[in-house]
Amino acid sequence: MTKRCPSCKTEVPRDARVCPNCPESFADESDDMPTVGTTWSIVPIVFFIAVFALVAAIWFIVARKV
Numbered sequence: 001m002t003k004r005c006p007s008c009k010t011e012v013p014r015d016a017r018v019c020p021n022c023p024e025s026f027a028d029e030s031d032d033m034p035t036v037g038t039t040w041s042i043v044p045i046v047f048f049i050a051v052f053a054l055v056a057a058i059w060f061i062v063a064r065k066v
């Protein structure tokens, strides 16, 4: 999978950050960014665990008082 440099029209690897033929750098235009996607897919899981831990802690305190 390749893309073309918008400046010199040279075919470069799809995941290339800079053009090997000219000083052009590609600012992640339409490319999917796997690292960012992986990071953001973890956020809801961490949030769910945090909420679950908070609810469990509150339930534990309330249950001990009764």
Ligand SMILES: [Zn+2]
Residues within 6 Å of the ligand: 005, 006, 007, 008, 009, 010, 019, 020, 021, 022, 023, 024
């Ligand atoms: Zn180029």
